[in-house]
Amino acid sequence: MLVVACIKQVPDTTQVQIDPVTNTLVREGIPFIVNPYDTHALEESLRLKDRFGFRVAAMSMGPPNAEATLKKALALGVDEAILLSDRVFGGADTLATSNVLSAAIRKLNAEEEVGIVFCGKQTIDGDTAQVGPGIATRLGYTQLTLVDRIEDLDPVKRTIKVRRKLEGRHEIVEAPLPVMITVVRELNRPRYPTVPMRLESQDAEVKVWNNDALKLDVNTCGLKGSPTWVSRIFSPEREKGEIIGDGVHEPEKTAELLIDKLLSKDLLAL
Ligand SMILES: Cc1cc2nc3c(=O)[nH]c(=O)nc-3n(C[C@H](O)[C@H](O)[C@H](O)COP(=O)(O)OP(=O)(O)OC[C@H]3O[C@@H](n4cnc5c(N)ncnc54)[C@H](O)[C@@H]3O)c2cc1C
Numbered sequence: 001m002l003v004v005a006c007i008k009q010v011p012d013t014t015q016v017q018i019d020p021v022t023n024t025l026v027r028e029g030i031p032f033i034v035n036p037y038d039t040h041a042l043e044e045s046l047r048l049k050d051r052f053g054f055r056v057a058a059m060s061m062g063p064p065n066a067e068a069t070l071k072k073a074l075a076l077g078v079d080e081a082i083l084l085s086d087r088v089f090g091g092a093d094t095l096a097t098s099n100v101l102s103a104a105i106r107k108l109n110a111e112e113e114v115g116i117v118f119c120g121k122q123t124i125d126g127d128t129a130q131v132g133p134g135i136a137t138r139l140g141y142t143q144l145t146l147v148d149r150i151e152d153l154d155p156v157k158r159t160i161k162v163r164r165k166l167e168g169r170h171e172i173v174e175a176p177l178p179v180m181i182t183v184v185r186e187l188n189r190p191r192y193p194t195v196p197m198r199l200e201s202q203d204a205e206v207k208v209w210n211n212d213a214l215k216l217d218v219n220t221c222g223l224k225g226s227p228t229w230v231s232r233i234f235s236p237e238r239e240k241g242e243i244i245g246d247g248v249h250e251p252e253k254t255a256e257l258l259i260d261k262l263l264s265k266d267l268l269a270l
Contacts, residue, residue: 001054001055001112001113001114001115001116001155001177002054002055002056002057002108002109002112002113002114002115003045003048003049003054003055003056003057003114003115003116003117003118004045004056004058004059004105004108004114004116004117004118005038005041005042005045005056005057005058005059005073005078005117005118005119006038006041006059006060006101006117006118006119006120006131006132006135007034007035007039007042007058007059007060007069007070007073007120008034008035008038008060008061008062008069008120009032009033009034009060009062009065009066009068009069010032010033010034010035010123010124010125011030011031011032011033011125012030012031012032018233018234032065032066032068032069034069034072034073035120035123035124035125036120036124036185037120037121037122037123037124037182037183037184037185038119038120038123039190040120040183040184040185040187040188040190041118041119041120041181041182041183042058042073042076042078042190043076043187043188043189043190043191044118044150044181044183044187044188045058045078045116045118046076046077046078046191047188048116048150048153049077049079052153052155054115054116055080055112056077056078056079056080057078057079057080057081057082057108058070058073058074058078058080058081058082059081059082059083059084059101059104059105060081060082060083060084061083061084061085061089061092061097061100061101061104062083062084062085063085063090064083064085064208066083066085067083067206067208070082070083070206071201071202071204071206072193072201074200074201074204074206075193075197075198075200075201076191076193076197077197080207081204081205081206081207082104082206082207082208082209083206083207083208083209084100084101084104084209084210084214085208085209086210086222087222088211088218088221088222088224089211089221089222090222090223091222091223091226092221092222092223092225092226093226093227093228094126094128094130094131094134095134095225095226095227095228096220096221096222096223096225096226097131097134098130098131098134098135098137098138099134099138099216099220099221100214100221101131101135102134102135102138102139103214103216104209104214105117105135105139106139107209107213107214113178114178115155115177115178115179116160116177116178116179116180116181117132117135117136117139117141117178117179117180117181118180118181118183119131119132119135119180119181119182119183120132120182120183121145121182121183121184122182129145129182132145132180132181132182133145133180133182135180136179136180139178139180141178141179141180142175142176142178142179142180143179143180143181143182144160144162144164144173144175144179144180144181144182145164145181145182146164146165146166146182146184147162147163147164147165147181147182147183147187148163148164148170148183148184148186148187149162149163149186149187150162150187151163151172158176158177159174159175159176159177160174160175160177160179161173161174161175162175162181165184165186244258244261245257245258
């Protein structure tokens with residue numbers, strides 16, 4: 001069985017610049033890292049490899065320099081690394097990204113059965129959390145989002161049981177394979193690459209698939225396949241905080257003032 005980990009290269013900062021004309025990220029001159037949630041997706045794939053002997057493929061869609069991200073995955077022990085890179089894939093929104101990633105997973109599945117696709121919960125740049133579910137929908141896989149523990153996996157019965165981290169509670173879900181799982185940080189602690197693995201990965205091959213390999217209709221990928229229209233991106237102005245009363249000398253009176261204020265703004269109900 002093949003396990004696929006989808007990993008995205010993201011800018012190593014939350015202070016990304018936005019091109020005011022195109023409303024897309026300005027990526028020049030910014031150092032890149034593997035999206036933090038995706039490091040946990042990668043780690044869980046490798047744990048399943050260690051436990052069950054599954055093969056692991058790391059996959060990323062991005063520009064040619066995203067190869068560095070996949071080299072990191074090779075240094076950690078994935079069996080193959082595939083970069084989906086083509087000019088026609090550029091400018092993709094989450095719909096077009098899901099289209100390209102799922103087409104590539106389908107191509108892998110034609111050679112070797114893909115049982116599990118791991119994605120991060122979300123990225124730290126796009127932040128939408130739509131790509132994982134988008135892949136599951138296109139592939140017809142069961143989607144298990146926000147997973148913080150794999151409770152059980154039975155490769156013979158072809159079932160998986162996971163724990164989902166929801167607001168204030170957990171949910172245990174069992175599903176038949178194949179599945180698409182999005183992971184949260186609590187799932188595991190990612191391993192570090194060993195020095196020999198890191199050196200070996202320098203010569204390891206990252207396969208590059210362009211649209212000649214995927215043969216997608218160009219109207220379903222990249223900018224052409226992206227119906228999302230970003231009219232404006234901006235950082236909201238933060239209003240300065242208001243000092244209410246004298247909390248040091250008159251804490252009770254100040255608390256009353258605060259409660260009145262919250263009541264007047266309908267932010268509190270008694
Ligand atoms: C109109 C528009 C134009 C855009 N133009 C560009 C552009 O020109 N260049 C550009 O780089 N981005 C562009 N983007 C951003 C692009 O849509 C997102 O980077 C991409 O679709 C992934 O969405 P996300 O970051 O919200 O991922 P999320 O849905 O938050 O990611 C969830 C998980 O999906 C997986 N995943 C997501 N993206 C990838 C990927 N590329 N490869 C592998 N796994 C992945 C990861 O496991 C990730 O943790 C544009 C977005 C819009 C709306």
